[in-house]
Amino acid sequence: MPPTDLTPRTPDASESTVSELMMPHQVNNLGHVFGGELLSMVDRAAAVAAMRHAGGPVVTVSIDRVDFKEPIFSGELVTCHARVNYVGRTSIEVGVDVVAENLLTGVKRSTNSCLLTFVAIDENHRPCPVPPLELTNADDERRHRQAKRRREVREQLDQELSRKE
Numbered sequence: 001m002p003p004t005d006l007t008p009r010t011p012d013a014s015e016s017t018v019s020e021l022m023m024p025h026q027v028n029n030l031g032h033v034f035g036g037e038l039l040s041m042v043d044r045a046a047a048v049a050a051m052r053h054a055g056g057p058v059v060t061v062s063i064d065r066v067d068f069k070e071p072i073f074s075g076e077l078v079t080c081h082a083r084v085n086y087v088g089r090t091s092i093e094v095g096v097d098v099v100a101e102n103l104l105t106g107v108k109r110s111t112n113s114c115l116l117t118f119v120a121i122d123e124n125h126r127p128c129p130v131p132p133l134e135l136t137n138a139d140d141e142r143r144h145r146q147a148k149r150r151r152e153v154r155e156q157l158d159q160e161l162s163r164k165e
Contacts, residue, residue: 005055008134014052016082018045024074032071038098042114045080046094050118053084053092054130058118061091070111077101086147090127092118093147
């Protein structure tokens with residue numbers, strides 16, 4: 001069911017955090033957590049933030065960027081923190097920061113950052129409007145500005161690549 005309340009919402013109102021202890025069955029032969037395991041966690045954390053903002057169901061449209069900065073190892077606690085960066089008419093961009101924590105030493109490392117786009121859908125699985133984003137601080141304004149620019153660049157590239165030569 002599409003949201004009926006299109007009152008602007010802040011990024012704070014839809015933040016999401018997902019944590020999971022990485023186990024031996026989630027790592028490759030080098031002891032590093034599989035990228036797919038991490039992407040699954042990232043997608044879940046981002047989807048919760050997008051659903052909270054939309055006030056209804058969403059579907060993942062794209063994972064625009066994933067930066068793997070450092071490996072994550074078996075036995076580490078992985079935390080994915082998701083926050084809405086930008087909203088269009090029906091779409092929502094969510095940024096996810098990933099931190100790995102060694103529970104024995106307490107050392108935390110920023111290991112990944114990801115950008116995902118979702119579209120809100122109605123009961124017929126068709127795109128539906130989402131509430132506007134209410135920006136309340138300089139960091140949210142910066143993230144929004146950067147996300148808007150990414151969207152403009154993607155649209156421009158899509159137009160260039162679709163032209164017949």
